[in-house]
Amino acid sequence: MAGSKSTPPKFLRIIFVLLVLLALSFVAKQVTSSWNRERRQAAAELPQLRADLIAELERIGLTRSPIPGVDESIRFGHPPTMTSDDLMLLLRRIMQRHRLTLAAAVKYEERRELYVELTTEERLLVGRFTFAPRIETANTASGVRGRIALIIDDFGYMHNRTTEGFMNLPEKLTLSILPGHRFSEILAEEAIRAGHEVIVHMPMEPEGYNGRDEEEYILRFGMEEAEVLGRVRRAFQLLPQAVGMNNHEGSLATLDTVMLQVLARELRERNKYFVDSYTTPNTKAEDIMRANGVPTMGRRIFLDNVDDPAYIRRQLSRLAASAERDGGALGIGHVGASHLNTLAVLAEEIPLLISQGYEFVFVSELLLEIVD
Numbered sequence: 001m002a003g004s005k006s007t008p009p010k011f012l013r014i015i016f017v018l019l020v021l022l023a024l025s026f027v028a029k030q031v032t033s034s035w036n037r038e039r040r041q042a043a044a045e046l047p048q049l050r051a052d053l054i055a056e057l058e059r060i061g062l063t064r065s066p067i068p069g070v071d072e073s074i075r076f077g078h079p080p081t082m083t084s085d086d087l088m089l090l091l092r093r094i095m096q097r098h099r100l101t102l103a104a105a106v107k108y109e110e111r112r113e114l115y116v117e118l119t120t121e122e123r124l125l126v127g128r129f130t131f132a133p134r135i136e137t138a139n140t141a142s143g144v145r146g147r148i149a150l151i152i153d154d155f156g157y158m159h160n161r162t163t164e165g166f167m168n169l170p171e172k173l174t175l176s177i178l179p180g181h182r183f184s185e186i187l188a189e190e191a192i193r194a195g196h197e198v199i200v201h202m203p204m205e206p207e208g209y210n211g212r213d214e215e216e217y218i219l220r221f222g223m224e225e226a227e228v229l230g231r232v233r234r235a236f237q238l239l240p241q242a243v244g245m246n247n248h249e250g251s252l253a254t255l256d257t258v259m260l261q262v263l264a265r266e267l268r269e270r271n272k273y274f275v276d277s278y279t280t281p282n283t284k285a286e287d288i289m290r291a292n293g294v295p296t297m298g299r300r301i302f303l304d305n306v307d308d309p310a311y312i313r314r315q316l317s318r319l320a321a322s323a324e325r326d327g328g329a330l331g332i333g334h335v336g337a338s339h340l341n342t343l344a345v346l347a348e349e350i351p352l353l354i355s356q357g358y359e360f361v362f363v364s365e366l367l368l369e370i371v372d
Contacts, residue, residue, distance in 0.1 A: 065368045073128035080133040145357035146323030149366040151332045156181035165343045167194040171360040176201035179235035188241045197362040198241040204250030221256045244273035251280040264292035295367045303333040304342045312345040328366045
């Protein structure tokens with residue numbers, strides 16, 4: 001018709017493109033919303049999925065440890081005859097049943113450990129797991145008379161030939177390191193490289209405390225919860241290699257049940273163990289740790305509260321007899337100027353004890369055996 005104007009084709013194309021974009025945006029929004037709902041639902045189901053997975057691992061004969069493995073993973077012990085390939089075959093069957101994905105798998109040949117990370121199909125982390133050969137009990141392990149765990153206290157003050165000597169002892173030791181000292185962090189790193197285990201030697205208030213020693217980290221009787229937590233958290237931050245804790249002194253602080261409850265809850269949250277050094281017969285620490293689900297045990301014998309070689313040998317002999325009677329026992333020795341003979345005696349006596357059928361283990365391994 002004359003005078004009428006038709007809609008320009010270019011304008012129609014623009015309208016068409018806008019409609020297509022709106023449609024695509026709507027579809028994308030719906031897809032994203034659906035994906036988010038599925039992901040939220042999968043995340044909500046993670047705790048139950050993890051629990052089911054742990055239960056299935058236990059049903060096939062693996063033993064869960066209270067001590068975490070690599071990267072704070074859940075640790076399982078398996079029969080010594082089971083290889084990494086056997087484990088992977090079992091895991092793949094379990095993964096198939098639960099529709100899981102293997103996100104990572106690392107073999108640590110020296111420690112005979114297998115570390116894995118399992119995720120859902122949505123790439124949500126279900127759990128980190130470490131598998132290692134299980135220590136058999138003394139009654140079933142052929143030729144083992146008893147297991148001995150040794151803690152060496154007071155690392156951190158010095159870095160010299162004595163500390164190097166302890167590092168070079170070939171058998172397993174648990175080295176207890178005071179936080180915040182000049183050599184604390186470097187000694188923790190050296191201990192791990194040497195194949196030993198590290199724990200925090202946490203200062204705790206003794207009777208007659210002078211108000212000056214270890215004042216930055218010491219846990220005192222009646223201390224406020226926030227201060228206790230702050231000091232404990234700083235200690236583990238400085239010594240991230242630590243898998244547990246024992247008390248440095250503490251004849252007064254280990255009577256404070258309120259403070260010990262705070263400490264126990266924090267250790268349980270971090271999956272760390274606690275060894276009661278028994279600096280007083282009235283200590284409440286071991287009982288409170290056990291009541292709060294913290295893997296724990298008490299010191300059986302101090303090796304060197306008298307710095308005399310003959311005395312240290314007698315104490316070590318008593319410890320071995322206790323390990324033979326009970327299957328395992330824990331002793332504590334010290335590094336330092338007032339304990340000059342401990343290293344020399346251990347260097348001589350440990351090979352003899354091994355030749356007699358005793359085995360030296362980490363405290364974490366002895367705790368696993370007790371739990372089993």
